[in-house]
Amino acid sequence: MTTQRTTTANAARRSETSRRAILTAAFDLAGEVGYARLSIEGIAARAGVGKQTIYRWWPSKGAVLFDAFLMLSEGAEGDPALPDTGDLEADLKTVLRATVAELDDPRYDEPMRALNTEIAHDPELAAAYAERLEGPMRERKKDRLRSAQRAGQLAADLDLDVAVEMLWGPLQNRWMLRGGPLTPEYADRVVETALNGLRPRP
Amino acid sequence: MTTQRTTTANAARRSETSRRAILTAAFDLAGEVGYARLSIEGIAARAGVGKQTIYRWWPSKGAVLFDAFLMLSEGAEGDPALPDTGDLEADLKTVLRATVAELDDPRYDEPMRALNTEIAHDPELAAAYAERLEGPMRERKKDRLRSAQRAGQLAADLDLDVAVEMLWGPLQNRWMLRGGPLTPEYADRVVETALNGLRPRP
């Protein structure tokens, strides 16, 4: 599953207990010691697991972290749709404010930085991320935009991918590079500016 | 200056030769071996310098890399203004296409990833980056937008920081996380969408 190598490893005999312990330890350690000090040795020790058990099933530290996020996201819910009250601007503000809150949460900040760092340096991992985590989330965002588009609230020829990136990109950037205060007000401002565009409206 | 620690180190006696050799080696190695294999030991060896000379003047690998970029940016020019032909959309497309080209340049891709990674995990470095590199660039971008704003081409109440982030954020994100193809066409699309906004124009 997920990111394991295609060895002869007999997945049937795999210990589910160890797998969960490893993923939990990886996520927790990323939060506690930060990306730089996150090590396979440390994960194995925390999980009470032999190092080989990690190396057997994951090709890299980043892959472990990725699976840790995957476990969390699957454990959560069935990828629910974004709110759709009919008021696009309000809905987007709600969602972006939630994004801001999550990025601000100390429990998620460091692990997410760690994952993003690994993705930035590992194209394979980036592909897996795009397919398994970012893709589904993006699809839900586009669903909401499509609904608005059908209602005539968005330009008919709008490229939804560009639209999504214009809404979430600024937040992601401020967060990752600490390029400025990441507040709910900022989220509101981004939504308003993106919807209206930079040009004056008549 | 820049990022050195405020120790008792006597900067007056500092070897400029070694400093330049270290920064050049750091930048080059980041490009050659990638972020993960970039080591102080390697930089020192490549620069023909003792490790202590690096540790004496920089607090971290990221600070060296930061100064390497700083040297490059200072060596370049006097921070020239963005093109201003009067046609905002065309000017922005020119500049964003240049940004795409730079991010695509293998000589800069890896070192910039390395620097961005360090920034993401080091708030002090992020502050220095914001002040010394990102700040001046952003100011030039805002200058161009302000000029357009005066000409009535941009909304009078536009938050220029949000505008800048809405234009460059999507590019930065696609690049860093490999979230999609980073093409000149994409740059154009971002400019158009940002200028017009997501909502239909009458």
Next chain:
Amino acid sequence: MTTQRTTTANAARRSETSRRAILTAAFDLAGEVGYARLSIEGIAARAGVGKQTIYRWWPSKGAVLFDAFLMLSEGAEGDPALPDTGDLEADLKTVLRATVAELDDPRYDEPMRALNTEIAHDPELAAAYAERLEGPMRERKKDRLRSAQRAGQLAADLDLDVAVEMLWGPLQNRWMLRGGPLTPEYADRVVETALNGLRPRP
């Protein structure tokens, strides 16, 4: 065994190949580069071994050197008795001349100086030396003296430890501190003087 620390290190899994390579390298390097330039790093490199493998099993450079001598002494023989022809003076001269020759042998001189230096600065090592190397040798010397004592060739109330030290101490001292020429003739002179004493014999 020998001088290893009493950590949780699992001696059962210890690599005998590495152990021998380390001890051989330590002894050889001590002879080649001298005590001052003998380094754990160098021993590890020469032995084709990771530094940690040395640090895991020995507490100090001196302990490695000690075990190197131990390996040699055990590899040699079963600690044979000193010659006993019935002529004590001749036998002692034979043995002390052999000692002189050994101390003069360039293959052993430097390593032995290195070991002696470590012993001089490390009481624990000194205790191990006294028990494992010096002790057995001294016992054989005392055996020979005891035999002579029984034959009435030595004073009945002689303190054998003092006797041994009076015979070998002068040699050891001349050698270690280069306090004078260390020749077979000197060995003879020491034996004669020790046997007869400083006082005139009637």
Next chain:
Amino acid sequence: MTTQRTTTANAARRSETSRRAILTAAFDLAGEVGYARLSIEGIAARAGVGKQTIYRWWPSKGAVLFDAFLMLSEGAEGDPALPDTGDLEADLKTVLRATVAELDDPRYDEPMRALNTEIAHDPELAAAYAERLEGPMRERKKDRLRSAQRAGQLAADLDLDVAVEMLWGPLQNRWMLRGGPLTPEYADRVVETALNGLRPRP
């Protein structure tokens, strides 16, 4: 003077204050931190002196230590003769007991170990030691023995150098290699055994 290299250094301008500070610091540090941690760097810092001032005047750490002992021995007295009460045995016991006491003194133990170690590994230093420190002391010892020899208390054909080494060698050895308890009683035993010899006296 003493052990300096034969450079063009202008000894006339030499700072006597610095010289004394360095020698004092060297001796004290040898006693405080032990031989292994004794460093030129540390001596310079303790003496409030630039490292170059040490390197300018002494060829090695051992040479500094040697001069420190030289300063002490010269500062002491005019190399007084050993006691000569007419009772050789009693006089020797007195002197050897004093030697034992000195070797036992924690103020001298470590510095002397350090000096002896340097001598053991540096033939030039050993020669200087033999000439400037050990030589004069040995001459006084031989003077006392010669006096006894003239009085018929020692064998007429006695080799005085061998005699000295047989008396002091065992002490030096026990001390340096911690080969056994170094007590006044031991000193007495050595004197008695050396005087009478190992063979039975009629």
Next chain:
DNA sequence: CTATAAGCGAGACGGTACGTCTCGTCTTCAC
């Protein structure tokens, strides 16, 4: 209902790099 082969915890191994310390040389500046 064994036996056998895999996964497992543990951890030793050859390595690389860390950040610190000291070496011995060289340069700058105050006296």
Next chain:
DNA sequence: GTGAAGACGAGACGTACCGTCTCGCTTATAG
């Protein structure tokens, strides 16, 4: 023009992890 101050290239220190490799133990089919 000496001497303190200390930067420099060099390289060893002892530690932390890397990724690989056994070692016994357990466990879950497959004969």
